[in-house]
Amino acid sequence: MxxxxxxxxxxxxxxxTTVGRLVAEQLGTEFIDTDKLIETEQQLTISDIFVERGEAHFRELEADAVARATSAGGVVAVGGGAPMTEATAQLLAPLPVVFLDVSIADAAGRVGFSGARPLLAVNPRATWTRLMGERRPTYERLATWIVSTxxxxxxxVAAEIVAKVRNHE
Structure with missing residues (x-):
């Protein structure tokens, strides 16, 4: 491994995803986005997997994708809910983890809170705020570094992460 x-x-x-690609490029290594990995393998969007197979099934696929991606090395971006699965959190705990912290204003500008984000489909701002409140303690606990975006x-942001990774090696 x-x-x-x-x-x-x-x-x-x-x-x-955006920052992860840049970090991987600067470090001369591979980049794996676990959501993209799942979509490619399942030939469905994350939203379609949620609708057609349910969140529990998606979380199983996600845990498997994170385990495979992290064993491949490189730079890995995991879905926002992935660390909330206990097996995934345990897998991530000893690894060099970067928590990309973001305000709701910046997040809204980036994702537009569209239907492509299944957990944000209804009342996206309130849902994002609630999810962030639930997830922040886990993100912070797992983080080797917290980087504000x-x-x-x-x-x-990528340059800051590259500097942290190089100082950590």
């Missing part, structure tokens, strides 16, 4: 150089966690709209460009 290869250890990832960084695992990005955080709520929808934190920039995990509020009001920042992805390249700036």
């Amino acid at each position: 290869t250890t990832p150089v960084a695992v990005l966690i955080g709520p929808p709209g934190a920039g995990k 509020e009001g920042r460009e992805p390249a700036d």
